[in-house]
Amino acid sequence: MHIPDGFVDVKTAIAASALAVVGLGYALNQVRRELPARRVPLLGLGAAFVFAAQMVNFPVIGGTSGHLVGGALIAALLGAPAAVVVISTVLIAQCFLFADGGVTALGVNIFNMAVVAPVVGAGVYKGVCRLLSGRRGQVAAVAFAGWCSTVAASLACAGQLAWSGTVGWAVAFPVMTGVHMLIGIGEGAISALVFYAVVKARPELVNNTQALPTRSFVGYGLLVVVGVALFVAPFACPWPDGLESVAAKLGFEQAAKQSTISPMKDFGVATPLAGVVGALVAFGLAVFLSRLLVKNELTSTKTNAAT
Amino acid sequence: MSGIHFGQHHTPYAPEFRPTAGVRVPFAWLAPEWKLAVMLTLVVVTAVMPLTWWWWHGGAGIFLVGVAVAGRIALKPLLWRVLWLLPFVAGAALAAAWHGSTGPGWPTVAARGGVCLLTVLVFAAVTPFGALPGVLRRLGVPALLVTTMALMHRYLFVLVDESDRMRRARTCRTFVPKRRFSWGLNAEVIGRLFVRASERAERIYLAMCARGWK
Numbered sequence: 001m002h003i004p005d006g007f008v009d010v011k012t013a014i015a016a017s018a019l020a021v022v023g024l025g026y027a028l029n030q031v032r033r034e035l036p037a038r039r040v041p042l043l044g045l046g047a048a049f050v051f052a053a054q055m056v057n058f059p060v061i062g063g064t065s066g067h068l069v070g071g072a073l074i075a076a077l078l079g080a081p082a083a084v085v086v087i088s089t090v091l092i093a094q095c096f097l098f099a100d101g102g103v104t105a106l107g108v109n110i111f112n113m114a115v116v117a118p119v120v121g122a123g124v125y126k127g128v129c130r131l132l133s134g135r136r137g138q139v140a141a142v143a144f145a146g147w148c149s150t151v152a153a154s155l156a157c158a159g160q161l162a163w164s165g166t167v168g169w170a171v172a173f174p175v176m177t178g179v180h181m182l183i184g185i186g187e188g189a190i191s192a193l194v195f196y197a198v199v200k201a202r203p204e205l206v207n208n209t210q211a212l213p214t215r216s217f218v219g220y221g222l223l224v225v226v227g228v229a230l231f232v233a234p235f236a237c238p239w240p241d242g243l244e245s246v247a248a249k250l251g252f253e254q255a256a257k258q259s260t261i262s263p264m265k266d267f268g269v270a271t272p273l274a275g276v277v278g279a280l281v282a283f284g285l286a287v288f289l290s291r292l293l294v295k296n297e298l299t300s301t302k303t304n305a306a307t
Numbered sequence: 308m309s310g311i312h313f314g315q316h317h318t319p320y321a322p323e324f325r326p327t328a329g330v331r332v333p334f335a336w337l338a339p340e341w342k343l344a345v346m347l348t349l350v351v352v353t354a355v356m357p358l359t360w361w362w363w364h365g366g367a368g369i370f371l372v373g374v375a376v377a378g379r380i381a382l383k384p385l386l387w388r389v390l391w392l393l394p395f396v397a398g399a400a401l402a403a404a405w406h407g408s409t410g411p412g413w414p415t416v417a418a419r420g421g422v423c424l425l426t427v428l429v430f431a432a433v434t435p436f437g438a439l440p441g442v443l444r445r446l447g448v449p450a451l452l453v454t455t456m457a458l459m460h461r462y463l464f465v466l467v468d469e470s471d472r473m474r475r476a477r478t479c480r481t482f483v484p485k486r487r488f489s490w491g492l493n494a495e496v497i498g499r500l501f502v503r504a505s506e507r508a509e510r511i512y513l514a515m516c517a518r519g520w521k
Contacts, residue, residue: 004395005427006354006419028449041512043451044458045505048466051459065395089455096343097436099392099427103347104354166416193490197498205505293491 001157001180002057002065002094002109005102009164015230016160017107020088023115023223027084030216035082042205046074046086054090054100065100066183069113069153072121072145073191076138077198077206080220083118108160111227112153119220121149126217132287135199136294142195143286146188147181148279152224154180159231169235173271181278188286196293332435333378339438340445346430353422357415364418371422371429380432388428396420436460450521457520462508469504470496 008016031043050070057067075083088110094100101109128141158176162169199206334342349367356363375385396417404413440457444450473496484492 002395004392004420005350005423006416010355024452025449028451032449032451038509040451040454041458041462041508042505043455044512045462045465045501045508047455047459048462048504049501051463052466085452085455089452089459093436093439093456093459096427096439097431097434099388099424099431102354102423103350103427104423189490190494193494194497194501197495198501201498201502202505205502 001067001069001113001153002091002101003105003157003161004099005104007102007164007166008105008108008160009166012160012164012231013104013107016111016227019223019227019230020107020110020115023084023119023220024088024110026216026219026223027081027088030081031085039078042078043082043086043089046078046082047089050074050087050090051093054094057100066179068187068190069117069150070187070191071113071117071153072125072142072149072187073195075118075122075149076125076142076145076191076195080118080122081216083122084114084220087114087118108157112156112160115220116156116224116227117149117153119217119224120152121145123217123221124148128286132290134294135196136290138199139192139196139293140286140290143188143192143289144283146191147184147282147286150180150184150187151177151278156227156231159228159235162235163231173235181282185282185285188282189289192286192289192293333380333433339434339442342430342434343442346426349426350423353426354419361418364422367422368425371425374429375432378433380429385428385432389424392424393421396424454520458508458512461511462504465504465507465511466500469507470500473500473503 035043050068053068053070057065069087071083071087074086078086091101091106091109091114095103095106095109122145125141125145128144129137131137132140154176155173158169158172161167161172161176195206349370353364353367374380375382400413400417400420437460440453440460443456444453
């Protein structure tokens with residue numbers, strides 16, 4: 001999902017960089033205040049892990065790459081603010097030393113993979129944990145969070161490419177999101193497997209209590225919503241957006257029509273439907289995986305209760 | 308006793324982070340900040356300029372090849388990296404050519420992508436990873452981010468060490484997996500690697516702090 005140099009125009013780069021700087025600054029501040037000193041090495045270790053995992057990548061049309069993001073896994077292990085810091089670090093190092101992701105696109109990449117992915121991942125993780133209890137619920141939550149975070153990040157990425165005018169929305173959206181709906185299954189499965197292995201071996205490593213404090217979730221959520229409103233909504237929304245309605249009022253809609261990129265109308269009802277079906281399938285797979293992995297939880301709790 | 312400096316100024320870096328530890332750095336006389344500045348200028352101007360400035364793109368290309376030759380950068384790994392990353396650029400150029408987009412045409416996208424790619428790779432070849440935390444710190448990046456960056460660099464070696472050790476231990480126990488690839492087994496190994504590495508990571512960080520890392 002790393003966007004190279006020359007693919008995003010100046011307005012997209014500046015808008016996304018501003019959002020990324022706000023998100024990263026907020027996260028750094030929060031981690032510095034709340035993370036105990038003995039957990040600091042875990043940030044570095046998480047970054048090294050994600051860095052190693054992202055070495056494996058392949059091109060997706062539209063000039064970006066497909067690979068593990070790791071945002072949801074790190075958010076489940078260390079908390080969302082820590083995940084924002086960890087993934088940002090990885091992206092900065094990759095950008096300057098491996099030419100993975102452009103220097104001018106660094107803000108865009110940080111916003112997609114280091115802000116959207118961990119925040120969406122942590123939100124989904126928390127929600128599913130409330131829905132399904134126990135270790136099994138946690139594993140299913142990580143798997144589904146992995147899928148959702150990948151798809152959300154790819155959606156933001158497609159929106160930015162389209163907003164820059166590099167690739168039309170009609171190409172960027174189905175290709176990016178379609179491919180990442182498949183990659184997300186792998187991401188979810190790997191996240192859940194690794195999460196379960198770590199939880200089994202050292203449950204105290206996992207930061208369950210503060211995966212995402214509700215207070216800070218408002219802040220991060222707002223940031224993601226602003227991003228979606230900016231990058232995705234103009235293309236995905238069937239209603240005319242603010243700019244279009246202003247153009248219509250002023251009477252130069254016809255002139256603007258040639259330059260607008262094809263909106264959602266071309267897809268009709270099929271695309272949202274495909275999204276919902278995809279999410280349901282991913283959720284089903286996540287629950288199935290958790291049942292497969294965590295086999296004797298019920299029996300063990302029963303015996304515990306009996307004794 | 309060479310590691311102890313009484314009454315001397317000493318850097319807060321562990322030996323591994325000293326930029327010039329054991330590797331030949333091309334253009335070592337130039338501070339990494341200046342290298343970064345040159346790289347950023349080249350990349351930003353290239354990414355913004357239209358292709359009618361073809362002399363800029365051509366000039367930048369010639370300059371970069373000159374730097375690579377003058378700095379005696381190993382060309383083979385550089386070319387492999389360019390080859391590995393070119394499909395990403397080509398993919399985008401193809402997408403821009405295929406669908407009538409409103410933005411710049413595919414030649415612009417390809418030229419920009421190619422020149423920027425080469426710029427960053429040449430920069431990376433003349434700047435060791437260990438120099439990056441120091442540069443970030445001097446540029447006023449928050450300490451937590453610098454620490455995470457330095458630890459990431461250090462722990463990559465820890466991960467390699469630990470996974471080697473685990474592999475050796477498995478071989479000693481004459482372990483043969485039933486299937487050649489098993490998701491469960493690999494995840495178990497990765498999870499164990501995280502747990503084992505976290506124990507060493509903590510000791511390394513404490514040692515760094517004891518030597519004055521902030």
